[in-house]
Amino acid sequence: MSQQKRSLAVDLGGLVLPTPVLIAAGCAGTGRELVGLVELRRVGGIVTRTITVDARPGAAPPRIAESPSGIVWRTGLANPGIDAFIATELPTWIKAGPPLVVSIGGGTLEEYVRLTGALQGQPGVHAVEIDLSGPDDELQRPMLGAHVDRVSEIVGAVARMSLVPVFAKVPGGLDVVPIALAAARAGASCLTLTGSPPAFVLDATSRTAVPGPATGWLSGPAVKPLMLRALIDVARALPRMPLLASGGIATAADAIDALLAGASAVQVGVAAMIDPTAPVTIARGIVEELQRRSLISPMQLRGLAIAAPPEARPS
């Protein structure tokens, strides 16, 4: 009889989760809505929508449009602000059950520091995920996380302060490695790969600027190959860094691809919006894959597809 039992548990830089399938930031509601739609104790973890220092009403509607195998969305980080979040939403989340990761976002170093400070010592907050996709209000750049200098500064400040593990959500892009290296060196316990890429779509019926072209971010299956590429590139550059895949994961096969490409766990966004049981179905599919391969932990799948020596950069 084997001493070692099969377990889905994974370690993300100090945070141990019961399964490697989380719900991604902005796709899990406010703590109340998932009850009854999915067995919450079987969900590996929840990332909240991004919380900012002050309340934000968010973007005007429409906030969503479809594109081929994807959606373009812009919520404008609608959220009640950190104080209201801690007072009202956090308790609901804690009651809901799964390990909670609070996503924080801002446009200045000070805002990140204040957010981290406010969450300091809050029970039930298992980790902090830093959303780096917003504009940089200090340096007047369109995206904070596109620049090594600011990523180092902000991730560094949050990581030094935080008592819980810090996940840095690295924006996608042509080459994520320098940003990923900066976040890792600054002290992130885990990297979430990747933030959604900027996108635009015209209304399918009117094809005009009425009610307004949807400038936003692309999510869903369409981005899966971009996410996987970011994953293998970073996994090769940082073989020991825990990586969290986010982008286009809808099925167990997608999740297994991400693990094989170097992820320790995955986040499910749009797929959970469409089917709230997806995180549980995917976790079950990973168990089946482990059985099929006679493995006992998802960590054993990690990076198998890139174990081979790196190929030459394609051109």
Next chain:
Amino acid sequence: MSQQKRSLAVDLGGLVLPTPVLIAAGCAGTGRELVGLVELRRVGGIVTRTITVDARPGAAPPRIAESPSGIVWRTGLANPGIDAFIATELPTWIKAGPPLVVSIGGGTLEEYVRLTGALQGQPGVHAVEIDLSGPDDELQRPMLGAHVDRVSEIVGAVARMSLVPVFAKVPGGLDVVPIALAAARAGASCLTLTGSPPAFVLDATSRTAVPGPATGWLSGPAVKPLMLRALIDVARALPRMPLLASGGIATAADAIDALLAGASAVQVGVAAMIDPTAPVTIARGIVEELQRRSLISPMQLRGLAIAAPPEARPS
């Protein structure tokens, strides 16, 4: 009776094309294959696959895999080298008929200069498109076109030498505007937006590294919202620069979206591979849209969706 007749002709920085629908680089064969598959005289133009100084056998197979509403490909710029191209392929292309744009690529400034020199004065070459997606052999960077310094240098050198209009194919990414500005200032007559983003996909059946994970580039409908976003961002920054849309255009509606978002013309890649008549069908659909709107030229559609004042950057 109106003096002005409806015409699909468009002007791309000095090059007048009969229709605003070209076939994108790498998706039109070697000059011979399209004969019989599409009425070539109704195709707005052809961009050749990227030609390098020396012959390249290209990447090992498999070179293609599917992803949700897209494909991941890597040809490794297989091509016979510029001399063989001029000797054998160019005459075939000229016989085929449509205006020809030769795509050139390399890893050093010298290579781009030699390629431009070799094409100098070759009859039948209507424009040159600079592929900037390859690695930078001089500065040892993974992608030449991701950096303003090199884009300025290379586009500048080619534009100064070339007797025909120069199109710069700008890589996609988090923010294409700085690169686009650099290419425009360096003398490009037109910008092609965008090069395909780097991608990776595992084999759907084996999910292993056998026969080898497909590291490559993402093309097809999946990338359309990324292309449209690059287009509006650049169209707002450079309102008078002719822009050529490339990425995910498969139908007349897609092409019209691109024109409304600021393009002067579009390139069709994967869609032409699947349906070689697509460039003609799309051009016909544009005519119908012009009729419906009582317009006489596709140039009148240009940028209509972004005529409204720029929205605040979403976050």
Next chain:
Amino acid sequence: MKRVRAEILSTRTLGAYRSLTLVAPELAERARPGQFVAVAMPTDRDFILRRHLTIHQSSRRGGWAGTLEFVVDPTAGPGTAWLSELRAHELLDTIGPLGKPFAYPKRLTNCLLVGEGRSVAGLYFLAQELLARGKRVDMVIGGATMEAVFKPIEAKRLSQLVTVMTDDGTLGERGSIIEALPEAVQRCGAEVVYAAGRPAVLRAVATLCRTRKIPAQVAVEERMGCGYGLCGTCAVPMALKDGSGWDHARACVDGPVFNPARILWDRWPAAAAGADPNPDGVRGAS
């Protein structure tokens, strides 16, 4: 709210529309007028979100007990086109009933129901429930053409007075339901107005009812990513109840039925003056 794999009992064409009736006792039992269901699309398509469909009928008793009916415009897009081609016995992954329903008036009696195209479908369910509560029902309905007016005979059966408007005058009067509103409110002695549909119609109802001091409820159809409160994409700008400012409500869980007096129409681009979400005339069959 339940999630079921519901079998299609029957389908039929109704003018420009297609109706689907599902066997879904768990949903039918709970469904109330104004609520909707969210139906999953097949997994191999290039459109991925659930489609949201207003409940047209939900039978708790009688021969149709345990069934639930919705109506789609087959020309709207790929999702409704797919739904329109389904046949009896196929299964639909359905979540519902979703959202807050219309509230019934306690004291007031005269109810005017306003909508156009397929948006009327949910109002007929409401009319039945109002009639069962002894209320008087009148209607203003419309569409681009005769075919686009949803079940005009049913409207007649359910109401005292019906005003029908079509863009081309092929049924009822020529014109939009917005134009017909003031007179209808007057004629019916409307004490409560219920409306469903595009923002321009709802805004017209809101303006009129504010002027005439008539309470109203409107069901919005803002675009939704999920339908059950997860994604925050279904935003409708609303004045806060305590008067302290404004925020976006979520149409799926806070609505789709709202008090129009609280909606901030100028912050809702689709409802802004002159905005027509279907400038290309597609409203025709919607």
Next chain:
Amino acid sequence: MKRVRAEILSTRTLGAYRSLTLVAPELAERARPGQFVAVAMPTDRDFILRRHLTIHQSSRRGGWAGTLEFVVDPTAGPGTAWLSELRAHELLDTIGPLGKPFAYPKRLTNCLLVGEGRSVAGLYFLAQELLARGKRVDMVIGGATMEAVFKPIEAKRLSQLVTVMTDDGTLGERGSIIEALPEAVQRCGAEVVYAAGRPAVLRAVATLCRTRKIPAQVAVEERMGCGYGLCGTCAVPMALKDGSGWDHARACVDGPVFNPARILWDRWPAAAAGADPNPDGVRGAS
């Protein structure tokens, strides 16, 4: 090469496979063994490329004149699954015939045809043409199980000697067709070998034929983006004819039939020693 909207005349299940017969006179007239067609997928799916299908039968004369048949493995993936559910009278956007066909031997007589799973389908078309030219045909065919061996009775009808191999021994001998090759070549006195299928099989044929100095032709199935020479994705590494080096040939226009002696197997990862494109046993039904 023609592009047609071909009507499906009939479909049938053959063991683990599904066969579709199209009415396509313009294609059938020109089709020769080893060639293939490229069939478009529906436009609203999340898989977008044409599917490439070897021509199994093409009838120029007789009752089936003007028809063309291909065979799919319904379990391979979404495209073949979709094809497998089509019925008579539906239309398929089909381009073909594509690629270079097998060449018939002029002087030599004894032909050995080698393949497994559905890859055998094209070899039966070849067998008929060889028989019509007075050649002797022998076969080595196989599959994972009995059901995965394609039309074994047809193989018997067309050939003098047939060796059948299955992974589980449910039909013929237990083992792979690769193991059966040397003896079959010997027994049949093979003067020409034709093979179709996965690179490992083709490589085994190449190695054996080089040793025994027997001419061979192999049909590859490298993944294709288009099928007619536009995209350059269907690469097969080949020695140049003039001996000056090597390059990638395009399987769709330079092949799919190649002289295996010119293929550089070590540059073809799928054919590299030990490489099995279907390590998870999916070869079962392919």
